[in-house]
Amino acid sequence: MQFRFDSFAEFLSMAGHGPYVWACYFAAVLALGYIILAPISRRKSIQTQLLRQEKIAEQQLAMQNNNSNA
Amino acid sequence: MAWQWFHRLGSPKWFYEKTTAWMPWLLSISLLIIISVSIWALGFAPMDAKQGNSYRIMYLHVPTSIVAMAAYYVMAIAGGIGIIWKMKLSNMVMKVAAPIGAVLTALALFTGAVWxxxxxxxYWVWDARITSVLILLFLYLGVIALQEAFSDQEMADKASAILSLVGTVNIPIIYKxxxxxxxxxxxxxxKMTSSSIASEMLYPLLAMIIGFYLFFTxxxxxxxxxxILQREIKTKWVKQALLQKA
Structure with a gap:
């Protein structure tokens, strides 16, 4: 297996096809990146949502306790 | 006893716990394959005699298109199982397959146009293959829209499953x-029997298809x-799983 281009500049230009080839690979990075990050960020937002709910529930419980003590 | 696995598969908790250990492995192996084969395809695979270097787009275009259609099978079959057996997990798989399939189909169309x-x-012709893949994208967008359109999850799942099943008619059209x-x-x-492509070009392509399938999984x-976390948020085990990590 050998590198098919004589220089790095030729590798980038790909005999004129460079912009087409690199645009596709760049688009793939964006698409796969989105697919990777979407479920991870969703999990995070579910987590914060749950934490907020738990906090509200705790506060309500504390308030009820205060009321019954008074 | 024989059907035990089927009932287990319907349990979101069992599925969640079972898959936890696989996740980092699947992601790192698939990315390793995709990145190393990309380097192979861009710099080391031979140049095509007719198309020159533009054919290097094939290493993205073909695997993306194959997996974009595989996502549709998954979505339609999961939707069908959800309707027939009312399996919770199946409806979830159907729902999440749609955005992944939509992104992959968009990437297949984009790389195809640029190629x-x-x-x-x-960039574009209303050729039968290209048009039927555009319809595939609209079917995915349709399922995403239906999921958003209903406030009742059960209704949303039923409607999306019907659209997915009706849309399978497009799949043989794309193939043929x-x-x-x-x-x-x-x-x-x-093809399974014979390939009209040199082995020096074929091997990286096959490797890339495997990498994309693993990534899709x-x-x-x-x-x-x-x-699962979203839909089962009221259950004790989800709360524990989420709060432990927080």
Missing amino acids: GKPTWGT SVDWWFTLHQPASI WALLSATRSE
């Missing part, structure tokens, strides 16, 4: 379009796991 410019002299209407898009180069599992 078309230096090869055919145009290059043979039925031989216009611009070329027929398949790889990770993406589907990962999105399903997030969906």
